[in-house]
Amino acid sequence: MNFWPHTPKMKRVLTSSESLLSIRLFSKNAPHVILIFAGPYPTSGLQFLKDKGASMDEIHTLLKPSPGVQNVAAAMENLLLAAANMGYGGCWMTGPNYASEEICEVIGFEKEGYYLACMTPMGVPESFDVNQPPRKAVDDVTTFI
Numbered sequence: 136m137n138f139w140p141h142t143p144k145m146k147r148v149l150t151s152s153e154s155l156l157s158i159r160l161f162s163k164n165a166p167h168v169i170l171i172f173a174g175p176y177p178t179s180g181l182q183f184l185k186d187k188g189a190s191m192d193e194i195h196t197l198l199k200p201s202p203g204v205q206n207v208a209a210a211m212e213n214l215l216l217a218a219a220n221m222g223y224g225g226c227w228m229t230g231p232n233y234a235s236e237e238i239c240e241v242i243g244f245e246k247e248g249y250y251l252a253c254m255t256p257m258g259v260p261e262s263f264d265v266n267q268p269p270r271k272a273v274d275d276v277t278t279f280i
């Protein structure tokens with residue numbers, strides 16, 4: 136299995152930076168962590184394009200929306216919304232993925248072709264009093280045609 140970061144040097148940089156670690160360890164007291172793994176996603180149309188001799192550019196264009204990753208994102212969002220509705224709190228995280236290899240070793244995860252996509256700590260928040268940044272205007276985030 137190939138894990139990110141791919142080089143020992145990159146991993147040293149990521150694990151030695153105190154500011155990065157403090158960002159990733161803020162939830163270390165949470166009683167649970169939910170790890171989301173992604174597996175191979177057979178994009179419909181890929182084999183068809185290959186059989187028709189499509190170029191790498193054409194194949195890249197088909198794969199660009201990454202439907203497999205979109206599935207994971209939807210699952211995580213639904214999980215966080217359901218948890219919040221039940222009074223629990225989480226934080227969608229990919230930052231700690233640099234330690235994917237160690238995490239898989241610790242939990243004994245060995246499913247070929249699967250990789251750690253994201254995770255969330257899960258627990259009862261100390262406070263629900265969070266500062267919500269101002270929302271962008273609808274016109275700033277949408278284009279109506």
Ligand SMILES: Cc1cc2nc3c(=O)[nH]c(=O)nc-3n(C[C@H](O)[C@H](O)[C@H](O)COP(=O)(O)O)c2cc1C
Binds near residue numbers: 228229231
């Ligand atoms: C894909 C993804 C990965 C994220 N990874 C992290 C992370 O590793 N650490 C972290 O503190 N927040 C991470 N976040 C942000 C939090 O989940 C959350 O969105 C953010 O703290 C909300 O705060 P905001 O209202 O200031 O954006 C990530 C969000 C997304 C969508």
